[in-house]
Amino acid sequence: MSPSPLLSVTDLRVGFATEGGLVQAVDGVSFDLRQGEVLAIVGESGSGKSVTAQTIMGLTRSNNSRIEGSVKLAGEELTDADDAILRNIRGERVAMIFQDPMTSFNPVYRLGRQIAEAIRAHRGDVGDDEARDRAIELFEAVGIPDAERRVDSYPHEFSGGMRQRAMIAMALALEPEVLIADEPTTALDVTIQAQILRLIEDLNRERGLATILITHDLGVVADTADRVLVMYAGKVVEQGTLDEIFYDPQHPYTWGLMGSLTRLDRPRPKRLPQISGSPPSLLDLPEGCSFRPRCPHEFAKCPEVPALESRLSEAPGHCDRCWLSPEQKREKRQVAGQIGLEAPA
């Protein structure tokens, strides 16, 4: 591992003032990201994973948002940086791929022009022709056939998968250090999903990027990630390496996510397993552990918030927020011979 992290997020808190009160969308998230690494942030809708990612780029700044904590890119603090400094970082050093390639391009401009716009925003001296040539190179790099002609296409002339490739091409235009992929495969067909993930993985390795992959799909995580952060109701509830999370998950919420995966290599369950209940409203969080109302293993200690710490002597980097002892966890997570969250009584 390289000595110092490229991106370092410490105790990040993002709140939004709403009519109902302050919504704490992200509540004390910390993680480090190193070059060449793929970090997956996993969680349900509303768990704060996208807000975390957008806050890194300063995209959540507004009159009604409250941002606390620290985001450091190669040692430089971003949370209180000037808009001008942030603008230089966006696209140039940190680039983002969005969930829905259908709506993430402006429909009225040619794709090549939108890529050129990104280049020209940071390199004023690059001419139109040069920017176009660069767009063609990028299209080739992300596997868009007939790039020479296709850069002059409009977004509506592309299929979803091709559009997401174009989106990735645009993100790579300025050779960023950090790539944030916010649910890059959610809007795509399953067959295309695998291609796009492989592309992101390859680019990450070839170009020495550091990638944050945001998803709610554990299948995507298993394919791509090196390390995993599981978020629930704005907090990180478990973090560790891919193997730690998949083979020795410590938090009941993670068990629930694993249990709801359907696997082709196991007998088909009568009903698809799910985590009962729904995520809490961020305006009205339960006292203590946020997952408590949905957790079948709740006990006397749960009304107190558990710290995010390692409870395993053999894996100091594998942290979770659950009061159960590791022995209890290993016993309780066995449901019908595999990891899962048992249905509430």
Add this chain to the structure above:
Amino acid sequence: MLRFIARRLVGMALVLFAVSLIVFVVFNVIPNSPPAQRLAGKNATPVLVKSIEEEWGFDESLPQQYLTMMKKVFTNELISYAPRISVEDQIVERIPATLSLSIGAGIIWLFFGLVLGYFSALRAGGWLDRLLTGVSIAGISIPVFLIAPVLIYFLTYKVEIFPNAGYVALTEDPWEWLTHLILPWFTLAILSIGFYSRVLRSNMLDVMNEDYVRTARAKGLSERKVMTRHVLRNSLIPIITLFGLDFGATIAGTAIITETIFSYEGVGQYAALAVANTELPPIMGVTLYGAFFVVFINALVDIAYAYLDPRVRLGSTAS
């Protein structure tokens, strides 16, 4: 793109054909009295009525009558009978006045509407936005027949800033042309300024939430570029449609009240006088003229639209 334009022009011809049919039916077929009597106007002599009947061929079949009417329209033989003057000459003579009024007003309302709407949207919720909202609603609410006399009273009679009424040709005296037009321009534009700024503001607020605007920010574009190239540019598309409809309608006749109040010798005033004197041929002529401009401007707008929004060019959505 060329195919799109060609298709649009064919469509335009078809619409105009339909309009001429409707005009023919409304004026010459439906009314339950001899059409020649009505065309002749008030106090017409039996001799005149008789000659009109022959001239228009009212004893022939309806298709033949339609062809006769259209032949008159195209060969400058549509004349009003009270004073025997060619309708077409009258309209053509007055078109420069009406175009001066409508085009100027159109530019003014588009410009102020867009500027006010843009800044309202940028400062949505702030004091500037609230002020502009109030001004816009006032502008929308004040009717032309109120604002025009008020403007004339204060700015022409009380303080003699602007000359009283009339139209001076641009070729005759550009300065007089301008000063005679300022009040009518603003009278005509004020309603639309309010309306357009409201529409642009709400379009922009919608577009600001689009994913591609977030993408533009994430690329590192400056806020000004995000607002102009992405938000404003995409918000203009519906505005153009609206402008086409309104501008066509202004040339075709919305200006009637304004022209009448300012004693402005344009096509609208001509139509108003014809109605007052129950002269049918001029009304017919003005109706066809109005239809032509509405349809023509809308064809132009559709072509502009296809330029602004590439998705329209696909063909299936074009009418």
